[in-house]
Each structure stands twice: as C-alpha cells, then as structure tokens.
Amino acid sequence: MLPSTPSRSPYESGREPGALQLGERLPRGRRLAFWAQAEVVAAATDLAEVIGGAIALHILFGIPLLAGGVIVGVVSMLLLAVQTHRGPRHFEFVMSGLxxxxxxxxxxGLFLGPVDWGEAVAGVLPRLEGTPTVLLAASMLGATVMPHAIYAHSALARDRHGLPPARAALPQLLTATRWDVLLSLLVAGSVNIAMLLLAAGNLSGVPGTDSIEGAHAAIVAALGPGVGIAFGVGLLASGLASTSVGCYAGSAIMGGLLHVRLSVFTRRLITLVPALVVIAAGVDPTWALVLSQVLLSLGIPFALVPLVRLTGDRAVMGVFVNRACVSVVAWVVVALIVALNLALLVLTAAGGG
Structure with missing residues (x-):
C-alpha cells in the first residue's frame, strides 16, 4: 500500500508529486529549509553511487577511484540523455535493463555458495546491540528505502502521463502502478536478501571483509573469479542506475520546491562534484558509503510525512483519499523509521558502544 503512494499522488490529485506540493503550500523560509535537506539527501545518494561505481571499476579494471568516479559521472550523463531526448518510458527501459x-x-553467487537456511531464518529477527549495529541498520534502511526514489517515482508518474491524467484512464493507471511497484519491490527485495545471504554464507569470520574490495576478494577466493566478475558488474550497474535516478529526482526536487528548472546535465554536475571531492580527499570509501546511507535514512521521514499527510487529505485527493487502514499503516511505518533514527542520534550523542 505505502510503496505505491508516491506515484498515486500526482495521478489522483492532478498536482505536483507528493512532498513536492509543499512548494505551493509552505512559506518561503520553511520551503527553503525543506529543499536544503532534500538536496543533502540527493547529494548523499550521488556520493554513495558514484563511489560504488568507482569501486566497481577499480575491482574490474584496476582504474583509480577518482578516474572511476569521473567515468561514472560521464556515463550517467549519457543515461540521462535518454530521458531528455527519448522520454521517461525509454529511460525506464534502460533502468530496467540495468x-x-x-x-x-x-x-x-547464491547458487554456488552454501546457505544455512536455518541460520538465515533465525536472522530475520533483528538484534541491535549498541551504536554500531544501529548505525548499520540505519544505513541498510537508507539504502533500501531511498528517499530520492519517493520523489523520482512521483515525478516519473507525472512526466510519463502528464497532469492531470484523463479521468477514465485512472483505474488502469493505478492498477498498472500497483503491479509496477509490486514487481520492483519483489526484485529489489530479492537482490538485497541474496546479497545478505551471500555475505553471511561466505564472508562471516573472514578477515578483511569490512570493505567492498575485501568482500570482493573473499568472494573470489570462496566462489571463483566468475562470481567475482559478476559481483563487480552488478555493483557497477547499481551505481550507474542509482546515480542517474538520483539526479532525475534532484531535478524534480528543485523544480517542485523552488520552481527552478535546471537541465539534468547541470544537476548532474552539481551533485557529482561533492562525490569527486570526497574521493580525491582520500576518505575511506566504505565508511563514506555507510555514512551516506545513514543520511538517506535520516531523510526518509522528510519525504514520507508530507506524502502521507497529503494523500490522507480529502481536500487534495478527493474520492481517492487514502483509506483509514492505509493511513494507519503508513504512520506506523513512519514512526518506526523515526524511532530508529532517533535511537541512532541518541546513542551517537551519548557515545554508546
């Protein structure tokens, strides 16, 4: 129910997508503050994906990280050109291929490495033991429920069909959207679970696996170079896809909240530079990845709270307003995310171990 809400909002309200309606509703000061945090989230997204892509190029071809970051930025510009010149549908096809x-x-690697399914089931229940585990939990949450995806999904719905869509087409659009979201979550969830199982089955207790390069080396040692190459290619595709979508979302954020329209290529440069600076400064890439995902986790409530409020407002949504059960579930999810983020902030401030 909740994941399809971003794309339902522009369809059913006939207005700007979700949280971006705040550009019409908030006074200037609060609107600028909301835009600033959204831009920080967009920059954090780009940081993670550019670094991830650069690491993948280093793993596959031995390319230095800074040069790899530049290559990822250039290729992502080419991918964004598909959206600019061929339209959202072709852009979605490219992203689906990636x-x-x-x-x-x-x-x-999951088909070649043994999995202890009993241990896997036992690990379903999270166990948070101090600041490091809460930090990792927040980073995994940010990496899975990326706030920029909320903005991007709404913007894609708007750009693909226009606003407002034909009234007669709404039921068909909503059904297609639900299936689209369901299949996307199924694939994304399966990939995330596969990565966790692969790591748990083959990297547990192996020294040096606290970095992506170390994890790759351990995978090669355990499962062979073929799986290592597949891992590197998957990491590269992930970086290219996510950084392109993040840039698209950033353009939607600026347009919706500031009513400023920049080309996606200008946006690409704006968010690429901080990532390249971090790489050039020699910051540990794995640590930078984790912290960037924590920032994404902190940004999730800022994207979800306005979205849930607006889609639960009959004045905005009319007859398509969220049912009470949907709103309750949505607010519970938001509350849990906020609780995790607050726990992380409190533990960090207290210096908890």
Missing part, C-alpha cells in the same frame, strides 16, 4: 544486470550480478 536492474536485470544488478540482479544477475548479485544473485549468481
């Missing part, structure tokens, strides 16, 4: 590569790259 998603298929990601799936193959990260799932391949």
């Amino acid at each position: 998603l298929a590569i990601i799936t193959v790259g990260f799932v391949t």
Whole structure:
C-alpha cells in the first residue's frame, strides 16, 4: 500500500508529486529549509553511487577511484540523455535493463555458495546491540528505502502521463502502478536478501571483509573469479542506475520546491562534484558509503510525512483519499523509521558502544 503512494499522488490529485506540493503550500523560509535537506539527501545518494561505481571499476579494471568516479559521472550523463531526448518510458527501459544486470550480478553467487537456511531464518529477527549495529541498520534502511526514489517515482508518474491524467484512464493507471511497484519491490527485495545471504554464507569470520574490495576478494577466493566478475558488474550497474535516478529526482526536487528548472546535465554536475571531492580527499570509501546511507535514512521521514499527510487529505485527493487502514499503516511505518533514527542520534550523542 505505502510503496505505491508516491506515484498515486500526482495521478489522483492532478498536482505536483507528493512532498513536492509543499512548494505551493509552505512559506518561503520553511520551503527553503525543506529543499536544503532534500538536496543533502540527493547529494548523499550521488556520493554513495558514484563511489560504488568507482569501486566497481577499480575491482574490474584496476582504474583509480577518482578516474572511476569521473567515468561514472560521464556515463550517467549519457543515461540521462535518454530521458531528455527519448522520454521517461525509454529511460525506464534502460533502468530496467540495468536492474536485470544488478540482479544477475548479485544473485549468481547464491547458487554456488552454501546457505544455512536455518541460520538465515533465525536472522530475520533483528538484534541491535549498541551504536554500531544501529548505525548499520540505519544505513541498510537508507539504502533500501531511498528517499530520492519517493520523489523520482512521483515525478516519473507525472512526466510519463502528464497532469492531470484523463479521468477514465485512472483505474488502469493505478492498477498498472500497483503491479509496477509490486514487481520492483519483489526484485529489489530479492537482490538485497541474496546479497545478505551471500555475505553471511561466505564472508562471516573472514578477515578483511569490512570493505567492498575485501568482500570482493573473499568472494573470489570462496566462489571463483566468475562470481567475482559478476559481483563487480552488478555493483557497477547499481551505481550507474542509482546515480542517474538520483539526479532525475534532484531535478524534480528543485523544480517542485523552488520552481527552478535546471537541465539534468547541470544537476548532474552539481551533485557529482561533492562525490569527486570526497574521493580525491582520500576518505575511506566504505565508511563514506555507510555514512551516506545513514543520511538517506535520516531523510526518509522528510519525504514520507508530507506524502502521507497529503494523500490522507480529502481536500487534495478527493474520492481517492487514502483509506483509514492505509493511513494507519503508513504512520506506523513512519514512526518506526523515526524511532530508529532517533535511537541512532541518541546513542551517537551519548557515545554508546
């Protein structure tokens, strides 16, 4: 129910997508503050994906990280050109192709490495033991429920069909959207689970696996170079896809909240530079990845709270307003995310171990 809400909002309200309606509703000061945090989230997204892509190029071809970051930025510009010149549907096809590569790259090792399914089931229940585990939980949450995806999904719905869509087409659009979201979550969830199982089955207790390069080396040692190459290709495809979508979302954020329209290429440069600066400064890439995902986790409530409020407002949504049960579930999810983020902030401030 909740994941399809971002794309339902522009369809059913006939207005700007979800949280971006705040550009019409908030006074200037609060609107600028909301835009600033959204831009920080967009920059954090780009940081993670550019670094991830650069690491993948280093793993596959030995390319230095800074040069790899530049290559990822250039290729992502080419991918964004598809959206600019061929339209949202072609852009989605390209992203779907990259998603298929990601799936193959990260799932391949699961068929070759043993999985203790009893231990896997036992690990379903999270166990948070101090600040480090809460930090990792928040980073995994940010990496899975990326706030920029909420903005991007709404914007894609708007750009593909226009606002407002034909009234007669709404039921068909909503059904297609639900299936689209369901299949996307199924694939994304399967890939994430596969990565966790692969790591748990083959990297547990292996020294040096606290970095992506170390994890790759351990995978090669345990499962062979073929799986290592598949892992690197999947990581590269993930970086290219996510950084392109993040840039698209950033353009939607600026347009919706500031009513400023920049080309996606200008946006690409704005968010690429901080990532390249971090790489050039020699910051540990794995640590930068974790912290960037924590920032994404902190940004999730800022994207979800306005979205849930607006889609639960009959004045905005009319007859398509969220049912009470949907709103309750949505607010519970938001509350849990906020609780995790607050726990992380409190533990960090207290210096908890």
